Amino acid sequence: xxxxxxxxxxxxxxxxxxxxxxxxxxxxxxxxxxxxxxxxxxxxxxxxxxxxxxxxxxxxxxxxxxxxxxxxxxxxxxxxxxxxxxxxxxxxxxxxxxxxxxxxxxxxxxxxxxxxxxxxxxxxxxxxxxxxxxxxxxxxxxxxxxxxxxxxxxxxxxxxxxxxxxxxxxxxxxxxxxxxxxxxxxxxxxxxxxxxxxxxxxxxxxxxxxxxxxxxxxxxxxxxxxxxxxxxxxxxxxxxxxxxxxxxxxxx
Numbered sequence: 001x002x003x004x005x006x007x008x009x010x011x012x013x014x015x016x017x018x019x020x021x022x023x024x025x026x027x028x029x030x031x032x033x034x035x036x037x038x039x040x041x042x043x044x045x046x047x048x049x050x051x052x053x054x055x056x057x058x059x060x061x062x063x064x065x066x067x068x069x070x071x072x073x074x075x076x077x078x079x080x081x082x083x084x085x086x087x088x089x090x091x092x093x094x095x096x097x098x099x100x101x102x103x104x105x106x107x108x109x110x111x112x113x114x115x116x117x118x119x120x121x122x123x124x125x126x127x128x129x130x131x132x133x134x135x136x137x138x139x140x141x142x143x144x145x146x147x148x149x150x151x152x153x154x155x156x157x158x159x160x161x162x163x164x165x166x167x168x169x170x171x172x173x174x175x176x177x178x179x180x181x182x183x184x185x186x187x188x189x190x191x192x193x194x195x196x197x198x199x200x201x202x203x204x205x206x207x208x209x210x211x212x213x214x215x216x217x218x219x220x221x222x223x224x225x226x227x228x229x230x231x232x233x234x235x236x237x238x239x240x241x242x243x244x245x246x247x248x249x250x251x252x
Contacts, residue, residue, distance in 0.1 A: 001132065001162030001194050002101050003043075004169075012038060012045040013091055015117060021051040030181045037175040046091060050084060055112040057081040088117070089124055097127070099196075104131040105150045110140030128198040134189055157195040164190050 002008055014034055018027035031047050038045035050057075059081040092100060102121045107114030121129050133154060137143035169188050176182040 001192060002130070003041075003172075004165045006041075010043050011095055011097060012043055013088075013095075014045065014047040015088055016050045016052050016054055016113065017047045018052055019049050024052060027052070027181050027183065029179045030176065033175045033179045033181055037172055040175070048087060048091065050087075053113060054084050055081075055116045057084055085120055088120060092121075092125065099128040099130060100125050101130040104134065105153070106135045106143065106147070107140070108132075108134045109136040109138045110143060112140075122197065126199055128196055131195050131197065132192040133195065134192050136186065136189070138186065154193075154195050157197050159194045159196050161191055161193050164188055164192075 003010065003012075012034075014031075017031040018024045019031050021027065031049075034045060034047055057079060061080070100121050103111075103114035103118045105115070105118060107118065118131070131154075133151075135143060135147075166188070173182060173184075
């Protein structure tokens with residue numbers, strides 16, 4: 001809902017490019033498609049060169065000869081999952097964005113990279129975090145029709161419901177399809193709820209985190225304020241917007 005709103009000052013951070021992923025050679029040019037799309041939208045973007053499924057990155061060097069080099073012969077042998085997290089957090093902290101828009105509890109369709117990013121932002125980011133209630137059953141984890149516990153966590157943070165701009169969606173998809181790197185085969189989600197999860201005021205001022213600057217209160221994005229219905233979902237990557245007269249919401 002935020003990428004399609006030109007009234008928001010947006011900045012996009014994508015955390016994997018597959019530019020060097022030998023198991024997904026057809027995705028090698030996705031980074032180029034992203035750059036072309038963002039140039040068309042006049043939105044600053046950055047793309048980290050981690051492979052898809054970076055959640056699988058070892059979290060500690062294994063014992064034995066060769067160490068990480070034995071496990072990761074085609075990748076830089078010094079990368080551990082903690083280093084991946086530090087790189088992502090460093091990119092977000094380097095931005096002057098007021099808030100972060102990222103993946104939700106479910107990773108939209110169970111994608112564990114998305115779940116990892118959601119957890120990373122909620123546990124480390126001192127700025128307000130925005131998510132949708134998009135949830136789809138595909139070929140990842142089983143996705144129940146309802147998740148009462150997660151829904152109870154989200155409900156107090158509900159802002160508004162947003163409808164997909166289908167023409168905008170098709171325009172974005174065309175950049176990837178023309179390069180043969182479009183990887184999504186399901187129809188887009190027609191609408192989704194938007195939620196704002198903000199840290200307590202003391203934390204936002206940085207009292208517990210070394211003095212990071214806090215975020216000013218943001219206005220709700222345009223949309224009809226209604227009670228959330230059954231979760232419906234569509235997928236957005238990570239992106240970080242900056243301040244505007246209206247509102248500033250970044251996404252990871």
